Amino acid sequence: MFVIPEGNLLLPVPIHPARPTLFVLPEGNLLFQLLHHRAKRSKTLSVPRLLLILCLTLSLAPALRAQTREDALSQAEIEKLRDTNRLPDERVLVFVKFLDERTDTIRTLVSKPRRPGREQDIHDALEQFISIADSLEDNLNEYGTRHRDVRKSLPKLLRAIDRWTSIIKSPDDDETYNVSRKLALESIRDLREDTEHLIEDQKTWFAAHPPQKDAEGNVIEQ
Numbered sequence: 001m002f003v004i005p006e007g008n009l010l011l012p013v014p015i016h017p018a019r020p021t022l023f024v025l026p027e028g029n030l031l032f033q034l035l036h037h038r039a040k041r042s043k044t045l046s047v048p049r050l051l052l053i054l055c056l057t058l059s060l061a062p063a064l065r066a067q068t069r070e071d072a073l074s075q076a077e078i079e080k081l082r083d084t085n086r087l088p089d090e091r092v093l094v095f096v097k098f099l100d101e102r103t104d105t106i107r108t109l110v111s112k113p114r115r116p117g118r119e120q121d122i123h124d125a126l127e128q129f130i131s132i133a134d135s136l137e138d139n140l141n142e143y144g145t146r147h148r149d150v151r152k153s154l155p156k157l158l159r160a161i162d163r164w165t166s167i168i169k170s171p172d173d174d175e176t177y178n179v180s181r182k183l184a185l186e187s188i189r190d191l192r193e194d195t196e197h198l199i200e201d202q203k204t205w206f207a208a209h210p211p212q213k214d215a216e217g218n219v220i221e222q
Helices: 030-041 047-063 075-083 088-111 118-146 154-169 178-208
Strands: 002-005 022-025
Touching (some): 075 088, 088 118, 088 154, 118 154
Protein backbone atom coordinates (compact mmCIF):
# COMPACT_ATOMS: atom_id res chain seq x y z
CA MET A 1 0.00 0.00 0.00
CA PHE A 2 1.20 3.53 -0.78
CA VAL A 3 -0.13 6.52 1.13
CA ILE A 4 -0.27 9.63 -1.06
CA PRO A 5 -0.94 13.22 0.11
CA GLU A 6 -4.08 14.91 -1.14
CA GLY A 7 -3.63 16.84 -4.35
CA ASN A 8 -1.28 14.40 -6.09
CA LEU A 9 -3.43 13.88 -9.19
CA LEU A 10 -5.11 10.72 -7.93
CA LEU A 11 -8.65 9.51 -7.84
CA PRO A 12 -8.33 9.03 -4.08
CA VAL A 13 -9.85 6.55 -1.69
CA PRO A 14 -9.76 7.79 1.93
CA ILE A 15 -7.84 5.55 4.30
CA HIS A 16 -9.38 6.89 7.48
CA PRO A 17 -12.17 9.41 7.91
CA ALA A 18 -10.21 11.14 10.66
CA ARG A 19 -7.30 11.71 8.27
CA PRO A 20 -8.99 12.92 5.06
CA THR A 21 -5.75 14.21 3.48
CA LEU A 22 -4.28 10.72 3.06
CA PHE A 23 -5.31 8.18 0.47
CA VAL A 24 -4.62 4.54 -0.26
CA LEU A 25 -3.47 3.21 -3.60
CA PRO A 26 -4.58 -0.42 -4.05
CA GLU A 27 -1.94 -3.03 -4.93
CA GLY A 28 -3.67 -4.01 -8.17
CA ASN A 29 -3.46 -0.45 -9.51
CA LEU A 30 -0.89 0.23 -12.25
CA LEU A 31 0.31 3.32 -10.42
CA PHE A 32 0.95 1.15 -7.37
CA GLN A 33 3.22 -1.02 -9.51
CA LEU A 34 5.18 1.99 -10.76
CA LEU A 35 5.62 3.41 -7.27
CA HIS A 36 6.43 -0.04 -5.88
CA HIS A 37 9.28 -0.50 -8.35
CA ARG A 38 10.64 2.98 -7.73
CA ALA A 39 10.44 2.53 -3.97
CA LYS A 40 12.35 -0.75 -4.15
CA ARG A 41 15.23 1.05 -5.80
CA SER A 42 15.17 4.05 -3.49
CA LYS A 43 14.02 4.59 0.07
CA THR A 44 12.35 7.88 -0.87
CA LEU A 45 10.58 9.32 -3.88
CA SER A 46 11.35 12.94 -4.69
CA VAL A 47 8.39 15.14 -5.59
CA PRO A 48 9.57 15.73 -9.19
CA ARG A 49 10.06 12.00 -9.75
CA LEU A 50 6.68 11.21 -8.22
CA LEU A 51 4.98 13.80 -10.44
CA LEU A 52 6.77 12.42 -13.50
CA ILE A 53 5.56 8.91 -12.72
CA LEU A 54 2.03 10.18 -12.12
CA CYS A 55 1.91 12.13 -15.36
CA LEU A 56 3.29 9.22 -17.37
CA THR A 57 0.82 6.80 -15.83
CA LEU A 58 -2.20 9.05 -16.31
CA SER A 59 -1.29 9.70 -19.93
CA LEU A 60 -1.11 5.99 -20.74
CA ALA A 61 -3.72 4.63 -18.35
CA PRO A 62 -6.47 4.07 -20.96
CA ALA A 63 -4.21 1.65 -22.85
CA LEU A 64 -3.08 -0.35 -19.81
CA ARG A 65 -4.70 -2.92 -17.55
CA ALA A 66 -3.43 -3.51 -14.03
CA GLN A 67 -2.74 -7.09 -13.07
CA THR A 68 -2.22 -8.50 -9.60
CA ARG A 69 0.25 -11.22 -8.70
CA GLU A 70 -2.59 -13.72 -8.36
CA ASP A 71 -3.51 -13.17 -12.00
CA ALA A 72 0.03 -13.86 -13.18
CA LEU A 73 0.05 -17.56 -12.25
CA SER A 74 -2.21 -20.41 -13.26
CA GLN A 75 -3.54 -22.74 -10.60
CA ALA A 76 -1.12 -25.44 -11.77
CA GLU A 77 1.78 -23.01 -11.37
CA ILE A 78 0.64 -22.08 -7.89
CA GLU A 79 0.61 -25.77 -7.00
CA LYS A 80 4.17 -26.18 -8.30
CA LEU A 81 5.32 -23.38 -6.02
CA ARG A 82 3.55 -24.98 -3.07
CA ASP A 83 5.29 -28.29 -3.81
CA THR A 84 8.69 -26.59 -3.58
CA ASN A 85 7.93 -24.47 -0.53
CA ARG A 86 10.60 -26.25 1.54
CA LEU A 87 13.05 -26.76 -1.34
CA PRO A 88 14.65 -23.34 -1.96
CA ASP A 89 16.91 -24.31 -4.87
CA GLU A 90 14.07 -26.06 -6.71
CA ARG A 91 11.70 -23.22 -5.98
CA VAL A 92 14.06 -20.69 -7.56
CA LEU A 93 14.28 -22.86 -10.68
CA VAL A 94 10.48 -23.12 -10.83
CA PHE A 95 10.33 -19.32 -10.88
CA VAL A 96 12.96 -19.31 -13.65
CA LYS A 97 10.81 -21.71 -15.66
CA PHE A 98 7.74 -19.49 -15.28
CA LEU A 99 9.69 -16.41 -16.38
CA ASP A 100 11.17 -18.32 -19.32
CA GLU A 101 7.66 -19.20 -20.43
CA ARG A 102 6.55 -15.54 -20.34
CA THR A 103 9.54 -14.39 -22.34
CA ASP A 104 9.05 -17.27 -24.78
CA THR A 105 5.53 -15.93 -25.32
CA ILE A 106 6.94 -12.50 -26.11
CA ARG A 107 9.57 -13.92 -28.46
CA THR A 108 6.91 -15.92 -30.32
CA LEU A 109 4.63 -12.89 -30.66
CA VAL A 110 7.46 -10.76 -32.03
CA SER A 111 8.77 -13.38 -34.44
CA LYS A 112 5.43 -14.09 -36.12
CA PRO A 113 3.58 -11.77 -38.54
CA ARG A 114 1.70 -9.07 -36.69
CA ARG A 115 -1.94 -9.78 -35.90
CA PRO A 116 -4.61 -7.67 -34.18
CA GLY A 117 -4.14 -7.66 -30.43
CA ARG A 118 -0.46 -8.57 -30.51
CA GLU A 119 0.63 -5.46 -28.61
CA GLN A 120 -1.88 -6.13 -25.84
CA ASP A 121 -0.69 -9.73 -25.60
CA ILE A 122 2.91 -8.51 -25.23
CA HIS A 123 1.75 -6.10 -22.53
CA ASP A 124 -0.03 -8.88 -20.67
CA ALA A 125 3.00 -11.17 -20.83
CA LEU A 126 5.19 -8.35 -19.51
CA GLU A 127 2.80 -7.68 -16.65
CA GLN A 128 2.89 -11.34 -15.71
CA PHE A 129 6.67 -11.29 -15.94
CA ILE A 130 6.84 -8.31 -13.55
CA SER A 131 4.59 -9.97 -10.98
CA ILE A 132 6.49 -13.26 -11.06
CA ALA A 133 9.88 -11.52 -10.95
CA ASP A 134 8.76 -9.52 -7.91
CA SER A 135 7.69 -12.71 -6.17
CA LEU A 136 11.03 -14.33 -6.98
CA GLU A 137 12.86 -11.31 -5.59
CA ASP A 138 10.83 -11.54 -2.38
CA ASN A 139 11.84 -15.18 -2.07
CA LEU A 140 15.51 -14.38 -2.64
CA ASN A 141 15.40 -11.71 0.04
CA GLU A 142 13.90 -14.20 2.48
CA TYR A 143 16.47 -16.87 1.60
CA GLY A 144 19.26 -14.37 2.15
CA THR A 145 17.91 -13.27 5.51
CA ARG A 146 17.38 -16.85 6.70
CA HIS A 147 20.58 -18.20 5.09
CA ARG A 148 18.74 -20.81 3.05
CA ASP A 149 21.14 -22.53 0.68
CA VAL A 150 20.36 -21.63 -2.94
CA ARG A 151 23.93 -21.71 -4.25
CA LYS A 152 23.15 -24.26 -6.99
CA SER A 153 20.31 -22.32 -8.55
CA LEU A 154 21.73 -18.79 -8.47
CA PRO A 155 24.20 -19.19 -11.38
CA LYS A 156 21.34 -20.57 -13.50
CA LEU A 157 19.24 -17.57 -12.53
CA LEU A 158 22.00 -15.19 -13.63
CA ARG A 159 22.21 -16.88 -17.04
CA ALA A 160 18.44 -16.66 -17.40
CA ILE A 161 18.51 -12.94 -16.63
CA ASP A 162 20.64 -12.36 -19.73
CA ARG A 163 18.08 -14.23 -21.86
CA TRP A 164 15.17 -12.28 -20.45
CA THR A 165 16.83 -8.90 -20.99
CA SER A 166 17.49 -9.61 -24.66
CA ILE A 167 13.96 -10.84 -25.37
CA ILE A 168 12.17 -8.05 -23.51
CA LYS A 169 14.16 -5.41 -25.39
CA SER A 170 13.32 -6.97 -28.77
CA PRO A 171 9.78 -5.63 -29.50
CA ASP A 172 9.55 -2.27 -31.27
CA ASP A 173 8.38 0.69 -29.22
CA ASP A 174 4.63 0.80 -28.69
CA GLU A 175 2.64 2.82 -26.16
CA THR A 176 0.59 -0.28 -25.28
CA TYR A 177 3.51 -1.91 -23.49
CA ASN A 178 6.36 0.61 -23.21
CA VAL A 179 5.71 1.32 -19.53
CA SER A 180 5.37 -2.36 -18.72
CA ARG A 181 8.60 -3.10 -20.56
CA LYS A 182 10.42 -0.39 -18.59
CA LEU A 183 9.18 -1.91 -15.33
CA ALA A 184 10.13 -5.41 -16.47
CA LEU A 185 13.67 -4.27 -17.23
CA GLU A 186 13.85 -2.61 -13.82
CA SER A 187 12.72 -5.87 -12.24
CA ILE A 188 15.47 -7.68 -14.11
CA ARG A 189 18.09 -5.19 -12.93
CA ASP A 190 16.90 -5.63 -9.35
CA LEU A 191 17.03 -9.41 -9.72
CA ARG A 192 20.57 -9.26 -11.10
CA GLU A 193 21.78 -7.06 -8.24
CA ASP A 194 20.10 -9.23 -5.61
CA THR A 195 21.39 -12.45 -7.16
CA GLU A 196 24.97 -11.22 -7.43
CA HIS A 197 24.92 -10.00 -3.83
CA LEU A 198 23.34 -13.22 -2.62
CA ILE A 199 25.97 -15.34 -4.37
CA GLU A 200 28.72 -13.49 -2.53
CA ASP A 201 26.85 -13.46 0.78
CA GLN A 202 26.18 -17.20 0.63
CA LYS A 203 29.75 -17.98 -0.35
CA THR A 204 30.96 -16.15 2.77
CA TRP A 205 28.25 -17.50 5.07
CA PHE A 206 28.55 -21.17 4.15
CA ALA A 207 32.33 -21.05 4.24
CA ALA A 208 31.98 -20.11 7.91
CA HIS A 209 28.85 -22.20 8.55
CA PRO A 210 28.95 -25.43 6.48
CA PRO A 211 25.49 -27.01 6.09
CA GLN A 212 24.82 -29.93 8.41
CA LYS A 213 24.36 -33.30 6.68
CA ASP A 214 22.73 -36.54 7.70
CA ALA A 215 24.35 -40.00 7.61
CA GLU A 216 23.58 -40.31 3.86
CA GLY A 217 25.13 -36.95 3.02
CA ASN A 218 21.86 -35.07 2.54
CA VAL A 219 21.74 -31.48 3.76
CA ILE A 220 19.62 -31.04 6.86
CA GLU A 221 17.32 -28.05 6.43
CA GLN A 222 17.42 -25.67 9.38
